Amino acid sequence: MLDLRFESSFQPGMTVGRPHDQWRYREALPVGDEVVTMGEGWTPLLSVTFDGRALLIKQEQLFPTGSYKDRGAAVLMTRLRELGVKRVVEDSSGNAGGAVAAYAARAGIACDIYVPEDTSRAKTAQIEAYGATLHRVPGTREDTARAALEAAATCVYASHVYSPWFLQGTKTFAYEVAEQLGWTTPDTLVLPVGNGTLLLGAYMGFMELARAGIVSHVPRIIAVQAAACAPLAAAFADGLDEPVEIHASHTAAEGIAIATPARGSQVLAAVRATGGLFVTVSEQEIVTSLWDCCRRGWFIEPTSAAVVAGARRYARTMAPGETIVTAFTGHGLKAAGKVAELVESL
Ligand SMILES: *Cc1c(COP(=O)(O)O)cnc(C)c1O
DSSP: OOOOOOOOOOOGGGGTTOOSSGGGGGGGSSSOSOOOOSSOOOOOEEEEEETTEEEEEEEGGGSTTSBTHHHHHHHHHHHHHHTTOOEEEEEOSSHHHHHHHHHHHHHTOEEEEEEETTSOHHHHHHHHHTTOEEEEEOSOHHHHHHHHHHHTTSSEEOOTTTOHHHHHHHTHHHHHHHHHTTSOOOSEEEEEOSSOHHHHHHHHHHHHHHHTTSSSSOOEEEEEEETTSOHHHHHHHTTOSSOOOOOOOOOSOGGGOOSSOTTHHHHHHHHHHTTOEEEEEOHHHHHHHHHHHHTTTOOBOHHHHHHHHHHHHHHTTOOTTOOEEEEEOBBGGGGHHHHHHHHHTO
């Protein structure tokens, strides 16, 4: 697996007077000063109560493209533009493709995005609107990845899963949470795992902050998967170091429906290293949490509701006073069609 050896020289005093975006941690980011940006980052961290327990929820649905993938795409496209790259290919279940397409447009880089055939219409429309060439691939999410990999034989594979620069971007989630909590560590992070791009970035970020003595320790990480597609939760339960082979069934959480996560062993190691665990959520819990969020005013996509469902499931077991940070990972408008279908079946 591709990872970067990079020593962050960031210290908290450096943010003074800087704009409130993810580039306020630029000494922690392995790119130069000419950044590809739309002012992304510094999403609000709000307290929301479910079942009588307060969760701190980072509003990652508020990014320019509607999901936290902008953290990674901005850093990755910055690096690729520095390298003089003119054309990239990427595959995704929708949101990473949208983010790469958007930041490629900002960077003047041409791109081809491969998505599974059943990806939400709003996501494919967004990708095409940014000027990317969209390829719908029949079959599984893995078939889509294979198609992209073949296309990448002749250009750069700007993969949110494989590229270490993408994780360098999602790492800023940890820096923001720590700064928003006065440079402290929450007790627990509850994060989604399909491929684990947010989870691994957050883990890496807290590891760096702890190593630099900026925070005292790394939080416990609770990983959430949809029960319908949970190769890592199953591996964790069996004490294994690699994802297990599963027969995935359909889930409303399309963004985390990853049957063969390429960084799966890294995710398992990270969760174990923090003393964390895996939680799986049913389709019923996902839909219930979707409505509970919407009825409180938060319009999030079903994938994002799976994370909330996992956080609520975990929170029922938590110690009193435990600080739990989780995220709204994607905006409801990204899956408006799927939400409409669910609304019609109410
Ligand atoms: C990408 C994404 C996730 C997490 O997916 P990973 O495959 O673990 O990176 C969760 N929610 C939304 C809305 C996403 O776009």
